[in-house]
Amino acid sequence: MKVGDIMTTDPVCVKESDLMTHARQVLRDNNLHGLPVLNGNGSVLGMLDDQDILRVKSNKSDVTVGGYIRETPLITPDTDVREAAKLLLQARQHRCAVVRSSTDRTIMGIISDKNILRNAHISKMEPKAVADVMNTRIITAYPDDSIAKIWGNMLEWDYTGIPVISHEDEVMGIITRGAILKAGFARTIDHSSEAHDSVAVDSPKVEKLMITPLYSISPGITVSKAIEALIDYDIGRICVTKDKCLVGMVDRFSLLKECLQHPCFD
Incomplete structure (x- = not known):
């Protein structure tokens, strides 16, 4: 099973130059918990998490997304889902941008622990309480x-x-x-x-x-x-x-x- 088979496509994104107040509104409007962050050329720089939004001081409305970008593992549509799961766990991240390749950071989608669990063949698990x-x-x-x-x-x-x-x-x-x-x-x-x-x-x-x-x-x-x-x-x-x-x-x-x-x- 490959990431490209189960990832969420056409994700909502923000730019590194966007204000955090704008990013917060985007999260709320779309009921999301994380957003891919792109540079001026449309390449993925990392992810913005709702935890990052909570860290912004309420009296600083001019803070931009660029200072809160989280580095994410390299995951492409061809990455094996098992490997993607390991990478998310190692990075302690619930979601990650999927890029075209290691040299082309164009966004292709989002892979999350939710995506992975929804597509896991849990019938193959041994009984465990x-x-x-x-x-x-x-x-x-x-x-x-x-x-x-x-x-x-x-x-x-x-x-x-x-x-x-x-x-x-x-x-x-x-x-x-x-x-x-x-x-x-x-x-x-x-x-x-x-x-x-x-x-x-x-x-x-x-x-x-x-x-x-x-x-x-x-x-x-x-x-x-x-x-x-x-x-x-x-x-x-x-x-x-x-x-x-x-x-x-x-x-x-x-x-x-x-x-x-x-x-x-x-």
Whole structure:
């Protein structure tokens, strides 16, 4: 299986000279999490991630995309999907621009962990419980936490989503940086303050933006079923719960690693 067979074509792009405020609007308007960045000649320079958008200070509207470009692995339409999966995992990137060749950086499409998981032959996986691969060290949020505090946590730990639990430890929902961007709160937070060390008085609460109902799975289901759940719900991570309490999480990276242990791309 080749990248060209499963990549997303005609991707939305930005230029290195574009303002970050413009890039933020493009992400929001198209419900995207990353954008290829092109130079003046239309060649790919790298990717802009929604995490980069969150790092821009709200009082600097003249900041350009060029200072926030992430280098990406070289992936072409002829790259084997298994190799592309390894490159994404090594780079800790969820998506990457696909270029024509090593010498021609013309953009051909986007390959993401979502693309790869959707096309993996998960029926070839041996049964393995989610409990064996889930992350049990989880940062959580309360519904009355401020968005400013959660923004700081996401920035510090490079998290894309944080589960929300009640003060009785029952899981309630999840807050994602995509939801923060979509609502427009990222640009209202004073990025120059230590927001994650103190609760901003004027910052909205997590309960205003958290996503419910929460999609969850039990620790006993198989990894292949967990992949199906991510695909069906079109989400990047899913909570593992037992008796309404959060016991772990699995995301696309961890499930992609499991796919590489099996002939899922043959």
